[in-house]
Amino acid sequence: MHLVTSDAMQKIEQHLCQQYGIDTLLLMENAGKNVANEALSILKEKNLKQVIILCGGGNNGGDGLVAARQLLSVSSAYPVTVYLLANPEKLKKDPLYNYRVLKNTSARIIEVASVKDIEIYPQSLVIDALLGTGLSKPVTGLYRETVEKINSARDVFVLSVDVPSGINATSGAVMGSSVKADYTVTLGLPKRGLFVFPAREYTGKIKVADIGIPIILQEAFPIKDILITPHLIIEYLPERNPDVHKISAGVVGVIAGSPSMLGAGILASLGAYCAGAGMVVWPLPFSAASLVKIHLPEVVTPLVESTQAQRYYMPSVAEFLGKNFAERKCRSLIIGPGLGVSPATSFFVEKIVQASSHIGGVIDADALNCIAGERQLWKGRLSGWIITPHHGEAARLLGSSPKEVAENRFEAVKQLADYFQCIAVLKGPATLIADPSGNIFVNPTGGPELATAGSGDVLSGVIAGILAQTGKHLESAICGVFLHGLAGDMLARNKKEITAKEIAYQIPAAKKVVRDGQYRIPFMDGD
Ligand SMILES: NC(=O)C1=CN([C@@H]2O[C@H](COP(=O)(O)OP(=O)(O)OC[C@H]3O[C@@H](n4cnc5c(N)ncnc54)[C@H](OP(=O)(O)O)[C@@H]3O)[C@@H](O)[C@H]2O)[C@@H](O)CC1
Ligand SMILES: Nc1ncnc2c1ncn2[C@@H]1O[C@H](COP(=O)(O)OP(=O)(O)O)[C@@H](O)[C@H]1O
Ligand SMILES: [K+]
Structure with a gap:
């Protein structure tokens, strides 16, 4: 199984858009839909009562916004609360688009100014869409406090989108602090860092979600990291022929x-x-x-x-x-x-x-x-x-x-x-x-x-x-x-x-x- 670095993933995404004319919005839609599908299965299996989605200001957060909409569109059984850690006015492109669409749904959207604004109830499915492959510096301030709040929450199930927020998707290092997930839905291609330590202690089970990256495109990029399956x-495996002798x-x-x-x-x-x-x-x-x-x-x-x-x-x-x-x-x-x-x-x-x-x-x-x-x-x-x-x-x-x-x-x-x-x-x-x-x-x-x-x-x-x-x-x-x-x-x-x-x-x-x-x-x- 091929593994990608953050850089390789970005290049594949760019190529997909330039070569095939596929809009990144479509990829985000596929990503969010996959996350919502996994979320629904977990909600039923674990008998959870509500969904809390924590969104950062980048595309990882955008995936979280789509997941919120998709969840509400297929089931009204679970209330969905979205905590947005970015100022909506500063959102760009795809996350901004999805924020505007989500405003028209029944999702509760709360802009987070302080970690005290976030409430995580028992029996919640917590979806971590704070930071993904764009993590560029150690996690500090409000993001760190939020990560710590998620990690200290009791009787919840944590699903991370793409990577647990705070994990370097390329090296597997914890950048200051990281969400400890029970399950990680990694998008498109598995991120290399998830399969080594310390990241492996933070991912829970890993699922690779198909977001519509054509196989041919994956092959066009010489991916050099491979998970042994x-x-x-x-x-x-060596096999012995029947006529073999000790030499x-x-x-x-x-x-x-x-x-x-x-x-x-x-x-x-x-x-x-x-x-x-x-x-x-x-x-x-x-x-x-x-x-x-x-x-x-x-x-x-x-x-x-x-x-x-x-x-x-x-x-x-x-x-x-x-x-x-x-x-x-x-x-x-x-x-x-x-x-x-x-x-x-x-x-x-x-x-x-x-x-x-x-x-x-x-x-x-x-x-x-x-x-x-x-x-x-x-x-x-x-x-x-x-x-x-x-x-x-x-x-x-x-x-x-x-x-x-x-x-x-x-x-x-x-x-x-x-x-x-x-x-x-x-x-x-x-x-x-x-x-x-x-x-x-x-x-x-x-x-x-x-x-x-x-x-x-x-x-x-x-x-x-x-x-x-x-x-x-x-x-x-x-x-x-x-x-x-x-x-x-x-x-x-x-x-x-x-x-x-x-x-x-x-x-x-x-x-x-x-x-x-x-x-x-x-x-x-x-x-
Ligand atoms: N590639 C693909 O094909 C697809 C990718 N998709 C999704 O996109 C994700 C990558 O998105 P992304 O590049 O926008 O980066 P993301 O992880 O959201 O973070 C960037 C934001 O966080 C900020 N920031 C950074 N570090 C920080 C810190 N320590 N503490 C606080 N803030 C920090 C940074 O701010 P800046 O440092 O630039 O000021 C910026 O605002 C990827 O993981 C996947 O989920 C899917 O939608 C489908 C297709
Ligand atoms: N925490 C660990 N998790 C997984 N494998 C480990 C761990 N610690 C050691 N190993 C494996 O055990 C083996 C130890 O090899 P080595 O350090 O050369 O030991 P020794 O010299 O005693 O034979 C290696 O295969 C290494 O990958
Ligand atoms: K994440």
């Missing part, structure tokens, strides 16, 4: 672990097996291999020599390992979980990534920190690899701070993919995946239960496991992130405390839910 994942099923090579962090590699290997890899090959010194066998006897552990107490891999073995992975027909690698960081490890990472670039795979955790230490050296050199940083790692890779990354996640993931010319997975709530052409995929699955040690190691294994089966980098990253999150969601239905191992073991069940067509995005209404 189950329809997309079904296409990307053709997909072999994953692993470079992970150190004496203090062996578990990271075990979890990554487990993730790869649970995602369907036929074999996992993890070269290790004898002592470490013996430990791994106890926990995961399925892993093949060719021996490597290490003369160091602190690490398993010396730079001198990198070339041999690269060749060995190729001889063992590895189709993807996982490099990094639990490796530790030291100058020698950085040098090893540089050499192993070079020696195995014909295979490619996932670079995660400490290997990313090694790369970050010499980021200029790696510019444009990770093609064929998928990197999976969390915010801290991403900040190091970009030479910025975790705060900057967290506040600009779309830009950060895009920059990572562009700078290193790879597939970048920016982990966290609503994980983002970008490719070097600037496409960004937003993941709807996964919640706070995933914040458990080793969960990221499992993810790198799942992605590499899928890649070994399909050979498709972007698709494997998307599919792996989605299934990992869905596995967490499924586990979280029974308990909130989950462990990384459980996430891995849940992956096959998550796959089945998608394959059987049973998955619906929980915060979306309709497909």
Whole structure:
């Protein structure tokens, strides 16, 4: 599903008017009618008594004015009160037109000078049409007080028009203060910001309303942001042929672990097996291999020599390992979980990534920190690899701070993919995946239960496991992130405390839910 920024939406609207001669009034009429239809269903379903519509001075407010008229035209069962936060004399164009028409109906229209003028009764449907994609500055003054009044109202249902007022439709940030909606009817095309945090805590369920933007026009604009849906994942799920054997099923090579962090590699290997890899090959010194066998006897552990107490891999073995992975027909690698960081490890990472670039795979955790230490050296050199940083790692890779990354996640993931010319997975709530052409995929699955040690190691294994089966980098990253999150969601239905191992073991069940067509995005209404 394509997602739009505020800018893109405005351009599409302009194009529609110029190219097709469609008047914006018609779009506003369609918008308001859709909102009224949703409102009527909610009024009946929730057994509410009246409608309160809060309108700002822009087109979002205009949509609210149309919704008021449309509601009154189809039902007299519900009194409608419109609170207008703008001076009617200052209204322009479409909102002005709709204000004049609404004056001729039975709607109560109250011009708001102070928040005290607004009364929100229990059992009301509150329609929030204060601010939409035109939000241009933090919400302050009367608008802020109104937002707070809506949020503190009890026993009401809040429907936001297009976006909850105060949410930046492009980034998902709260601009000072935002309405907390139970339901958001987003108009025409879904706004990108609604699908990431913090906005997702403010939208309630999201419905995309058709306001008459022709599909052909949507296609004419190169929209680069995409919400990952189950329809997309079904296409990307790896399938096994009946005549498959363990090698053709997909072999994953692993470079992970150190004496203090062996578990990271075990979890990554487990993730790869649970995602369907036929074999996992993890070269290790004898002592470490013996430990791994106890926990995961399925892993093949060719021996490597290490003369160091602190690490398993010396730079001198990198070339041999690269060749060995190729001889063992590895189709993807996982490099990094639990490796530790030291100058020698950085040098090893540089050499192993070079020696195995014909295979490619996932670079995660400490290997990313090694790369970050010499980021200029790696510019444009990770093609064929998928990197999976969390915010801290991403900040190091970009030479910025975790705060900057967290506040600009779309830009950060895009920059990572562009700078290193790879597939970048920016982990966290609503994980983002970008490719070097600037496409960004937003993941709807996964919640706070995933914040458990080793969960990221499992993810790198799942992605590499899928890649070994399909050979498709972007698709494997998307599919792996989605299934990992869905596995967490499924586990979280029974308990909130989950462990990384459980996430891995849940992956096959998550796959089945998608394959059987049973998955619906929980915060979306309709497909
Ligand atoms: N695109 C489409 O195809 C369609 C779009 N439609 C609808 O139009 C909406 C976008 O409308 P829009 O551009 O008029 O902006 P909108 O969100 O109403 O706000 C602008 C007003 O708010 C003001 N303002 C800004 N920030 C503020 C703040 N913090 N605190 C207080 N005031 C603030 C700003 O004042 P200014 O800053 O310019 O002085 C201006 O007056 C969109 O979300 C959708 O609902 C539909 O009708 C159908 C088709
Ligand atoms: N609050 C959250 N909501 C959704 N997903 C989360 C949340 N916190 C963490 N995750 C997910 O959990 C995983 C954690 O990975 P990472 O930080 O590398 O952990 P570790 O290093 O312990 O394995 C990532 O897939 C991330 O997207
Ligand atoms: K709104």
